[in-house]
Amino acid sequence: MNLDVIISYIPLYIEAFFLTVKIGWLGIFLALAIGLAVAFVIHFKIPFLSGISIVYIELFRNTPLLVQLFFIYFGLPKVGFTISAETCGYVGLGLLGGSYMAEAFRSGFESVPKSQTESALALGLSRKQLFWSVILPQAISQSVPGILANVIFLLKETSVFSAISLMDLMFTAKDLIGLYYDTKEALFLLVVFYIVMLLPVSIIGSFIEKKARFRTLGV
Amino acid sequence: MEEILKVNNVCKRYEDITVFENMNLTVKKGEVVVIVGPSGCGKSTFLRCLNALEDIQDGEILLDGEKVDAASKNIGSIREKAGMVFQSYDLFPHLTVLQNLMLAPVKVKKRDKKEVEAEALTLLERVGLLTKKDSFPRQLSGGQKQRVAIVRALIMHPEILLLDEITAALDPEMVREVLDVVLSLAKEGRTMIIVTHEMQFARAVADRMVFIDNGRIVEEGNPEEFFDNPKTDRLKQFLQTFSY
Numbered sequence: 001m002n003l004d005v006i007i008s009y010i011p012l013y014i015e016a017f018f019l020t021v022k023i024g025w026l027g028i029f030l031a032l033a034i035g036l037a038v039a040f041v042i043h044f045k046i047p048f049l050s051g052i053s054i055v056y057i058e059l060f061r062n063t064p065l066l067v068q069l070f071f072i073y074f075g076l077p078k079v080g081f082t083i084s085a086e087t088c089g090y091v092g093l094g095l096l097g098g099s100y101m102a103e104a105f106r107s108g109f110e111s112v113p114k115s116q117t118e119s120a121l122a123l124g125l126s127r128k129q130l131f132w133s134v135i136l137p138q139a140i141s142q143s144v145p146g147i148l149a150n151v152i153f154l155l156k157e158t159s160v161f162s163a164i165s166l167m168d169l170m171f172t173a174k175d176l177i178g179l180y181y182d183t184k185e186a187l188f189l190l191v192v193f194y195i196v197m198l199l200p201v202s203i204i205g206s207f208i209e210k211k212a213r214f215r216t217l218g219v
Numbered sequence: 220m221e222e223i224l225k226v227n228n229v230c231k232r233y234e235d236i237t238v239f240e241n242m243n244l245t246v247k248k249g250e251v252v253v254i255v256g257p258s259g260c261g262k263s264t265f266l267r268c269l270n271a272l273e274d275i276q277d278g279e280i281l282l283d284g285e286k287v288d289a290a291s292k293n294i295g296s297i298r299e300k301a302g303m304v305f306q307s308y309d310l311f312p313h314l315t316v317l318q319n320l321m322l323a324p325v326k327v328k329k330r331d332k333k334e335v336e337a338e339a340l341t342l343l344e345r346v347g348l349l350t351k352k353d354s355f356p357r358q359l360s361g362g363q364k365q366r367v368a369i370v371r372a373l374i375m376h377p378e379i380l381l382l383d384e385i386t387a388a389l390d391p392e393m394v395r396e397v398l399d400v401v402l403s404l405a406k407e408g409r410t411m412i413i414v415t416h417e418m419q420f421a422r423a424v425a426d427r428m429v430f431i432d433n434g435r436i437v438e439e440g441n442p443e444e445f446f447d448n449p450k451t452d453r454l455k456q457f458l459q460t461f462s463y
Contacts, residue, residue, distance in 0.1 A: 118272050119309035119368075123323035123375060124299035133322060137313045215313055215355075 005185045009176060013189050016172040021197060023086060023166065024158045027093025028151055034094060035101025040131075042102070043109040053102070060099035066160045068092050073164045085166045089158070097154045104146030108139035141212035148205040155198055169193050221248045223379050223410050224269065229278035231264055231434075238264050239434030242278070246379065249408045253421040253442075256431035257457060262414045265431070266383050269412070270301040283378050299327065302372030306384040308364040310356040310371070316343070317352045320371050328375070335374070342370045346400050362393030369400055380404070380411040387416065398424075418461045422446055430454050 038053045040046075060068065073088040083091070112135050120130045162171035173190040177183050223246050230240040239261040246252055254262045267273040269280060271289040280287040283300050291297070310319050320339040324330045343349045346366040356364055365385055372380060382401065386394045398420050405411065405424045415421055421428065421442070428445035430438045430453075438445070438454045449455045 113309075115305065115307060115309045116311065119303070119305060120311075122270055122272065122298055122301070122303040123371070124295045124327045125323060126295050126327075129326050133326060134311055138311075141313065 001184050001188060002182065005180075005182050006189060009182075009185060009189055012172055012176070013169065013193050016167055016169045017193050017197065019086075019166070020158050020161070020168040023089040023161065023168070024093065024155045024197075026090035027097060027158075028154055030090060030094025031097025031101045031150070031154060032147070034098025035103075035105050038098060038102035039105030039109060043106055057099040057102055060096050061103075065092060065096050065157050066163055068096055069160065069164050085161075085164050088164055089161045089166050089168075093154055093157065096157070097150060100150045100153070101147060104143045104150060105139065107146060108141075108143030109135065111142040112138045141215050144209050144212040148201075148209060151205070152198060152201055155201065156194070159194075169197075222246070223248050223250075223283055224412075225281040226269070227279050227281075229265075229268065229280060230276050231261070231268060231273065232276045237434060239431070240277070242436065244429070244436070246410060246412060248378075248410055251405045251409075251411045251413065251424055251426045252429060253413045253415060253425035253427070254429045254431060255415065255418070255421060255457075260431045261434045262431045263383050266303075266381050266412060266414050269381055270298050270303055272303075295327065299323075299375050300378040301381055302375055302377035302379070303381045304365070304368045304372050304383065304385050306387045308356070308361070308368045308388075310364055310367060312356050315353050315355055316348070316359070316367050319356070319367060320374050323371070323375055339370070339374060342373060343367075346370055347396075360393060361389045362396045365389065365393075365397045366400055369397070369404075373404075378410060380409055382411060382413045382415070384414050384416065386420075418446070418458070430457065432457070 038056065041049045041053045069088060069092040072083070072092050073085065076083060116134055116138065117130060120134045125133070158168055159170040161168045162174060165171070169190060173186045176186045180186075224244070225246075226242055226244040229242040231238040232240075242265060244252070254265070256262045264273055268275050269282070269287065271287050271294060274289055282297055285293075285297050287297055288294065310316075311322065314322065317336065317339055320342070321332070321335050324335040324338075325332055340349060340352065343352055346369065348363060348366055348370075351359060351363060351367075356367070359367065369385075385401075386397055389397065394417065398417065401411070401413070401420075402424055413421070413424065425442045428440060428442050429436055430445070430451075432453055438449065438451045440450075445454075446458065449458060
């Protein structure tokens, strides 16, 4: 492996790294918002909306991200909406992630015993207070492991962004290989940068997971 | 004396099962009513109807003059008037003892945090749990949890306390510490409806005993008459199961 080549590539990878992280996390925050809303609608059986939500989950969980991105990026302009590759990236990731996050939140909601609702109502709490102060905090600490697994999964899924010409890590690596044939160096840096992106998430994640478990279960 | 609770001809049915029907009960301010009866007789369900945790199919329940109905707009403020303590404590596991106590007064009654905290600490001291104020529920014994649950109901200043088999899930040596709290509440004139299987305690605390069987009030009266001279065979039979 040629060290000089590696060093000369690093600035390009850093640029791609920040783009990947930015779009990845924008997508993840969107996914969390969608997932929470969808899980709420399904768990509390909100009429009409819960039907739509179930269709949404099944649709996005059972189609590949690449296909979803193609639909948004190449399909939407055909009906008059043009969006940039970046927007397409995080919207696509958010929609895919939302369907996974919804399931994680839903299992959290289901883990809160009905007696919690009853004791809160008996104290005079409104439905809204019950949700925000009693159910959600308990549901989230149960959902943490699922949410974390999804976050890591979604960050890795960003590698398909290259297909819609986003200059992410994967795109940069493929581009450099195509231009200079320094395959070993380009792939080595690709792996290193993905690990740099994901390892902290895993480590901080398992710490949060432990804290959340301790909070509710005491173990 | 002022009537706090009035139950008129209340019926509870699930599809084809009748849990109870034609229930009538009046509770006056300061009165302690103890309800006993065999398992499955509907006594817990009856208690849960009183603050609309269960709906009723017929009749009406008036709490402090207001109709109890889960669908009514101010059901929250009606429920505030009936503090409830459950068999399984049901403290909020993600909050400390102090936070458990402060949640409802601050969120529901919009009371000042400092003032609520001071009251919470006074009440905790009274039940001997001041040192546990920053503990989480999982760090407490069953008896301690139940005392916290009682305080959590008290701090809302309810007109009436509904205690649903609050010692049924406790180890025997912890029953005492919880019942002592209830006895002291009775002495200070709290209005309470207590569902329990602790007969000696019932006798000590009750102003009036009510015996429910098969979804009906079979017999009621003052504790001496009730325990020493039961009128119905059904009650005699029931009380017999508690003596050796």
